Amino acid sequence: MSKPVILCVEDEVEVRDALLRDIQPFAQAFKIDEAEDAADARDAVTQCLQADRKLALVLCDHLLPGETGVSFLVSLNEDPKTRSTRKVLVTGQAGLEDTVKAVNDAGLDHYVAKPWTKESLQEVVTRQLTDYVIEHVDDLLPYVSVLDGARLLEAVKHRGRHE
């Protein structure tokens, strides 16, 4: 099975690099893609789905050149193929109105305020990805050492493999 994808959408190169560096531990079990704006991100999503990979998580900045992050997340939520993708906003500049829109219309799963700490970001990503794989992936074992092992093992208990 090909690895599910984590997509990082961020226009500022240094910030994107910091984001990618902090989620590097997840690369063991996930393919990490990057995009600099919504259009670029949409291409990445199309490619991911065409390659028959699951889009597990999108970490998305709000203020991007052109279309905003929230608007991109709303479009992901409206497409049945990406509705179950976990959606996290990583931003410092989303106003109340946009944030409300993200929660109500984009099915936002988490809001990470900039600047983030490595530990808290990894915790959020771990929780979101653990939720995602329990819900959408058959074989959980490849994720036990990367994500929340205890929760995954609890789920394995109910999967019932033939001994």
Add this chain to the structure above:
Amino acid sequence: MTKGRYIGLASAIVLFFLPWFVEFPGLPVEGHRVLGIFLAAIALWITEAVPLHATAVIIILAEILLVSDKGILSAPEGFEPPSFRLFFGTLADPVLMLFLGGFFLAHGAAKFALDRNLARVLLRPFGTSAPMILLGLIIITAVFSMFMSNTATTATMMAVVLPVMSTLPPGDRMRTGLALCIPIAANIGGMGTPIGTPPNAIAIGALARDGISIDFLQWMLMAVPFVLVILAFTWVIMRQLYRFNGKRIELSIESTFDTSIPAKVFYVTFAATIVLWLTTKMHGMSSSIVGFVPVVVLLSTRVFSPKDLQSLQWHVLWLVAGGIALGVGVGRCGLDAWLIGLVEWNSLSSTMIVAALALTALVLSTVISNSATANLIVPLAMTLAASDGIAVDPMVAAVFVAIGCSLAMALPISTPPNAVAVATGAVRTRDMALVGIVAGSMGLGLFLFAGQWYWALVGVLR
């Protein structure tokens, strides 16, 4: 679909039709039909071209269509085809009801977190000395896996040790030891009761068809002493190998038992079922009838909802049913006698025959599923034991095959508990192969050396 699956499917189809084109002297026509089914089952169970439980239902349907009274082909001359009900009936074989009872108890234990809490409480007396913790983990895992599936037990116990594993430095041998002792103990513990693991049920089901019944307590009496010796041996080598001696481990042992009314109903049902299983001699209800008691109680009291009922692992039961159906077909159509006639068994001693059966089971189930192995080998073992001139007791033959299946734990693919341990990242295949082969061959040797003698001693074997 992968290439391996195509090959599996193609060879299953070729093997299925082979006996239709090649005539084997001495084998009746109906035997040819079942031989095709048997060969195709081997191919499908080894390659997993279709899921294991799908192979089981294929066998049942194929037997109904080819050798039952409702078949689509006319029955060969002189062959009295068995009722199709016999084959459908394997899906509700008494031994499956026994297992269903076990599933209810295991599902409830997980639902009310009884397993997790009990594990922590039971670990307390073992203190903080590392070798004692290792012993505690081994014993508790083994006892749990006697009543829950080996895989569920491993998942439960691994969750107990994961936090402490993460505090140990990556190179620490104890990390490997902690993650490895659990699947090994779960595989060994699974031998301990009739519901410990599907191969036990397959052996019991096959014996019951020949009128030989083993009750819950008898099985435990036969297996548990051996389980304990193998566990003790495993403990001694693992504490050395993974440098537990002289160290300390702090496990989190906090527990909060669910005290809601449904949880309490479940606890009582659980305890009562086990007591009933152990006292068959006093009340006369067989293990499979007792197994149906928690089903009735937990559904009537609404402790189990329809959702709980749906989430049980029915596919595991159906796989066992497929094995039973295969045994029925092989026995009813004269394939058994013909197969046995192929070899000069009289030249082999009974010990050698039993050893060969157990070893074949061990080797095969190292690479394929234990249940599938038992499904394929138990019918052959039973036939062998029933034929003239061979002094092998059917019970010995069937139980040794079941044990051989459980002792196969050398590779990550040997059994799901092993796969769970490797998934933690702390166990390499090398570690698993070493401990798995040493404990497995020691266990097999012990059973071969002392099994029949001890079973006769405790009066299970006449």
